[in-house]
Amino acid sequence: DAGVIQSPRHEVTEMGQEVTLRCKPISGHNSLFWYRQTMMRGLELLIYFNNNVPIDDSGMPEDRFSAKMPNASFSTLKIQPSEPRDSAVYFCASSLAGTGAAKSKLNTEAFFGQGTRLTVV
Amino acid sequence: GESVGLHLPTLSVQEGDNSIINCAYSNSASDYFIWYKQESGKGPQFIIDIRSNMDKRQGQRVTVLLNKTVKHLSLQIAATQPGDSAVYFCAENSPGANSKLTFGKGITLSVRP
Numbered sequence: 001d002a003g004v005i006q007s008p009r010h011e012v013t014e015m016g017q018e019v020t021l022r023c024k025p026i027s028g029h030n031s032l033f034w035y036r037q038t039m040m041r042g043l044e045l046l047i048y049f050n051n052n053v054p055i056d057d058s059g060m061p062e063d064r065f066s067a068k069m070p071n072a073s074f075s076t077l078k079i080q081p082s083e084p085r086d087s088a089v090y091f092c093a094s095s096l097a098g099t100g101a102a103k104s105k106l107n108t109e110a111f112f113g114q115g116t117r118l119t120v121v
Numbered sequence: 122g123e124s125v126g127l128h129l130p131t132l133s134v135q136e137g138d139n140s141i142i143n144c145a146y147s148n149s150a151s152d153y154f155i156w157y158k159q160e161s162g163k164g165p166q167f168i169i170d171i172r173s174n175m176d177k178r179q180g181q182r183v184t185v186l187l188n189k190t191v192k193h194l195s196l197q198i199a200a201t202q203p204g205d206s207a208v209y210f211c212a213e214n215s216p217g218a219n220s221k222l223t224f225g226k227g228i229t230l231s232v233r234p
Contacts, residue, residue: 004164033221033222035224042224042225042226042227043165043210043224043227045221045222045223045224048221055221056221091164091165093164093165095222109155109167109170110155110167110212110222111167112157112164112165112166113164114163114164115163115164
């Protein structure tokens with residue numbers, strides 16, 4: 001498997017523009033996570049999906065951020081309008097989470113993509 | 122005023138020595154823990170994991186110790202090599218309907234040749 005694939009690897013955009021980050025999780029994984037990494041805050045969980053359904057978006061900074069997962073093999077994180085303080089590295093990760101009574105026993109490691117370095121000028 | 126960036130704590134070790142990286146986790150109900158390694162320009166990579174029903178787990182050159190009494194996790198690296206230089210994160214999984222991984226701030230390991 002090629003692992004988690006993110007695109008683009010680098011994005012430079014002007015303030016006010018819309019930015020869309022893309023992620024293809026590992027085939028067969030049922031959980032997908034979007035993280036943001038900055039020097040100030042470290043790794044922050046923005047949102048995560050289980051079986052394509054958003055479970056927890058409490059980490060999304062504000063309404064300018066939105067995420068979708070239309071199917072098991074694709075997710076997007078959109079920022080509209082973008083601001084300089086959004087500059088960071090955005091990571092997507094996927095894992096295989098257990099369900100039902102086996103949920104806590106089957107949680108496995110999250111595999112990370114290479115990240116998208118976003119610079120908003 | 123100007124914001125100050127987050128300065129990660131740094132552990133500096135001599136090549137060949139053993140390294141011990143410590144982490145305090147926050148949720149006493151967390152049931153699964155992972156250590157990740159992040160090299161410059163890359164995403165975090167899995168090193169080793171441990172479930173809450175264990176207190177020790179060994180891998181190749183790495184050992185993870187879990188002390189649930191004091192909510193402490195440690196990563197031991199034997200015979201540290203220059204390629205071990207990276208930022209190390211511990212992550213805890215909170216159980217329940219919305220289980221998720223929460224990462225610590227990270228520690229920089231610097232290996233002196």
